[in-house]
Amino acid sequence: MAIPTKTLAVRLFEYGGPEKLIFGEYDLPPLGTRDVLVKNFAGSVSRWDVKYRAGDLARYQLPGRAAFPLPQQLGREAAGEVVAAGNAVTRFKPGDRVIGVTHPEDLDSVEAARGLGNLSRNLAIPGHQAFGSYAQYLVRDERMWLPLPDGIDLEQAGVALWPFSSSHRVVSERLKVRLGDSVLVTGASGGMGQATLQLCKLAGARVIATTRHAVKAKVLHELGADAAVVTADTEGARAEVLALTGGEGVDHAVDYTGNPELLRFLATVMRLGGSLVISSEQGSEPMPFRAADMIRLELNLLGIRGARMIDMLTVLKLLGGGRIKTRIAARFALARVGEAHALLESSPDLVGRIVVLPWA
Amino acid sequence: MAIPTKTLAVRLFEYGGPEKLIFGEYDLPPLGTRDVLVKNFAGSVSRWDVKYRAGDLARYQLPGRAAFPLPQQLGREAAGEVVAAGNAVTRFKPGDRVIGVTHPEDLDSVEAARGLGNLSRNLAIPGHQAFGSYAQYLVRDERMWLPLPDGIDLEQAGVALWPFSSSHRVVSERLKVRLGDSVLVTGASGGMGQATLQLCKLAGARVIATTRHAVKAKVLHELGADAAVVTADTEGARAEVLALTGGEGVDHAVDYTGNPELLRFLATVMRLGGSLVISSEQGSEPMPFRAADMIRLELNLLGIRGARMIDMLTVLKLLGGGRIKTRIAARFALARVGEAHALLESSPDLVGRIVVLPWA
């Protein structure tokens, strides 16, 4: 097969509505000596893609991350098959199944030396600072790919690595969840929430998921939650969590909403010495925690940003063993990625992730 | 020697000014089978004693702690010599030098099983829920005493265990300070601050102490700080901390002020992935940290309350080896404890602790 030099892709040249996502044929970059050319079979559309497209970029401005560039080819996740490899490539050969690195680290950084490569600077994250996966073919340095174990469905691979790797960092490193622990998860029906829920269960914990609306409790149980607590009635919800934990409160909590009321609620249901992971924000007000809360509970309030190589490798092991699975809400062909964006914008409560299938 | 049945002591029968501290001769409780009667040679007067005396008790209302009782004999720390021991006492005999347990744990609690005995409930802390050390003789269960190693000055023993044990928990457990780390300490000239500073130095860390007033920088250096940063000029202070840490920010910070402006400052000088211990509060506003700070820095915000037996045992080892030392600001005879209270109230910046010498 001749090495393709062009690809069908969807690109963004200016911020705006879904109509700014321009489907067309574009040139591929030349294949560098360390590059790998991959035929991309599956990727995702996420709420981050929507924010980027709309120009709502405040949250991307992290220390050490490049400004948000245009034109851009969105899409952080990719899974496919190697078509060609540069002369100096040692890890891959044509025909290999691969998955795109979603959380690159600067391995030479002091952060990586500390085991915090997820915080390293000067990263070019696919779909953020570098070209993402809204395309049929992708050309990237060999370090931006990992081998995809046999037996993993490509569609599943295309939507797994981002949420599961971040969640794995939350569960295994930030919270060090252990057998028999209890974990409360807010926003559990979202992509990160579902991944966290699954990993907590796999690690032997009990998961209490919260929702504002009683009608959504059923979905949370379907997703594997041991209990679903409706937080509309704060006092009732608190009593319920205490009853579920022998009166003690939960060992751990993870917030995926940034909702100040929900955070205030969390401070009332943590056990003494418990840990609460802050992963999301709404607005720019201070979080509703007082120093007295920190002292009274000896609370651990833990930030989280990204994931590390070890998180991705572990997720691939779990994927390969068929132990984690992503719920798919909808599938779109590449040409119809704009419709995927529109769906996300009109469906704040969509349960499951959106797959892009460039060859469908 | 006949076993004394009365003691000179200072007691509080109602809240109010220093004049409410009533010096007199009081009955000792009978010596129970597990009790030890100790001749108390040294104790402390602390700012907590002053708050208690004044009836400013909000901070004492921790979960699982008994309400604040009257009459009370204040004084959390004590060091002395065993005079008599009940029949069932196995650990001590007359003549043994002892130090009063400042941080009792409920060893049968689930918190203790978790290694968090400092958070256990139903504690009777001397000078808080139980009678403290403002007396010549003290009768307490044998578990409320620890052997005082030879070579420790009793006066030093009387002011060491409270601040150093809590600080040890901060340094060794909450922050896990390691060789070569940098630690920023606010309120470093206070009792806890000085203890923390010494323990950080002993653990091989570099300490940056802050002060609002340039005139106090000299004292901080005398106390062992590697650098003293004046925070009146926030921007300048920030630049200085970054310069001291190779541009990275500090690995750890400990706040002993509760001052919101200082906390805001701290969020600007932490390195990525750093840890900040919250130990004090002012008012009841939320702390000035936004979710975005937690995420951007992957910050660890850690509460601290009390200390554990292992902290006290380690402090006693360090005391016995002559490796830690408390600066004494003033010494008072038992009858003049009220003057000690007055001194503390009139000297917000007093550097060093106040010793009570019941037999002076």
Next chain:
Amino acid sequence: MAIPTKTLAVRLFEYGGPEKLIFGEYDLPPLGTRDVLVKNFAGSVSRWDVKYRAGDLARYQLPGRAAFPLPQQLGREAAGEVVAAGNAVTRFKPGDRVIGVTHPEDLDSVEAARGLGNLSRNLAIPGHQAFGSYAQYLVRDERMWLPLPDGIDLEQAGVALWPFSSSHRVVSERLKVRLGDSVLVTGASGGMGQATLQLCKLAGARVIATTRHAVKAKVLHELGADAAVVTADTEGARAEVLALTGGEGVDHAVDYTGNPELLRFLATVMRLGGSLVISSEQGSEPMPFRAADMIRLELNLLGIRGARMIDMLTVLKLLGGGRIKTRIAARFALARVGEAHALLESSPDLVGRIVVLPWA
């Protein structure tokens, strides 16, 4: 109901064969103020009981443990219902379901202060230094009982706490097994082995169990092992373990055999930086590990002795949630405990534990 003062029980007055286990009616000790009298519905017979009975006591001579006394009432595990409680008892009342503490700690010890209460001295372990559960009624200090959660079958409770608590210490503390790890277990069909296998699976690990005999592989799979490797052919077994772990070797291994050949094998299948728990001994030769193995692999060789309160509490949570289960090999009435001993002695490969049902 009148408080019983006598109990049917099986006692040992001199070492010897199963016939030395004397069934009869014996006086109960008077109920002390902190004692709880329990009607015992289920306990276990273990290989340790057999060794004790036979006078093969070398392994009981641990530092800080009392010499092995006679007469003795064997049986480390018990589960039943409170019949009466002394005046000072605060934790239990008649009718409460309880389980006997199998791993008491000396909470006042320096070992407990370090979080290593399992190593504390001066312990009176039921069935070892104190009277065990071969009886219809048991009188023990309230600290020697824990509440048994609803929904736990008494028979299961009677055989769960010993092996699962020790295994929990291995899995959660010594190895810190995490989601996605691989664990090799030798002697996996024994009581400890089965418990370890279950806990590893619950913690999200993959378990490779070994056996010398191909015919036993089926049982290992039934017990939940992800793979069963036959070690008769050492080279083949090694190749198999490497294939199962992507060529790396296992993250962790636990040996429950003490077999030197098996230990030698383990040193060839550990990954770099892996951990190997030593739990059993055979003979008194040095283990077959060379300093070069330690260095080459950067191996962690970890001893294990007993369990802590937190292990027991976690096991009770898991039992209460129906997440662990013990295979029962046989059930015996109290009068027939000698037959249970005989069965163990004649069945080195018995899979499952033996229950004593004192009221059957």
Next chain:
Amino acid sequence: MAIPTKTLAVRLFEYGGPEKLIFGEYDLPPLGTRDVLVKNFAGSVSRWDVKYRAGDLARYQLPGRAAFPLPQQLGREAAGEVVAAGNAVTRFKPGDRVIGVTHPEDLDSVEAARGLGNLSRNLAIPGHQAFGSYAQYLVRDERMWLPLPDGIDLEQAGVALWPFSSSHRVVSERLKVRLGDSVLVTGASGGMGQATLQLCKLAGARVIATTRHAVKAKVLHELGADAAVVTADTEGARAEVLALTGGEGVDHAVDYTGNPELLRFLATVMRLGGSLVISSEQGSEPMPFRAADMIRLELNLLGIRGARMIDMLTVLKLLGGGRIKTRIAARFALARVGEAHALLESSPDLVGRIVVLPWA
């Protein structure tokens, strides 16, 4: 200045006596785009160099390390100044002071992802698999150099990084030595032993050093040991260690001798739950530890191999702060490196390291 293309150096073309070290002028490799050319002011001669030279290479045959090549330019450590940098070099410019990386990691390895880059494979360690520092000029990839902080003496830099980085890994990672801990070090007067002793002291521990000969105790005290125990009389030595540790035994021990008798001794002076690092070997017999020792003590027996980037970075911080210092036994000009080898061979008890000064 013109870029040099040749260097005076000492090379080894065949194994044998010190006379096989051939001093002469040799070609430098061309400066690659990522290479840095350094004028080397100081390096070391170590006992490993001697073994290599003599062809005693068994210990170099670690998994994943290339066979030991000839011709070779020995010398693992180097410190100097950048003379020229390739076009693609981003970290250094002429005039920068640098120190040679002694412990390279394969950052793309699974071991590095696990935080165990020291165990990664395919490493080219200077003086082992790659050309070392017995030369006036050195050409290496920019990743093989680290910035040398101001204020560090070049001579000290030339002998610090190897022993201190490995020791830092022992102290901070393998043993996690904490404030107040006790550490026993055997072979404490050797290079690794001295470094370990200093780092333990800096971390707030007490160090007990052992020696076979009473006459060497004085040196151990000079080197900073809190106590020096003569192990010729095993029973007396044991009593002494117990007395020094309140009857408990030491928290940690590090063996730098591989001597079986000494290892046997160590098993008698560890506290319950203590940790013992195995760093050296003598012969190929099993270590003298029985499974019963592992269980009785709940011993942690820990291998150690190499160090990581974070260890080197921390050592550079400590060096820069003037907090660690290496005792120099002798200095040699480059042409006289053979004499340095001879000195090491004839002086088994030499205290201090040997510096090579290529420009002296």
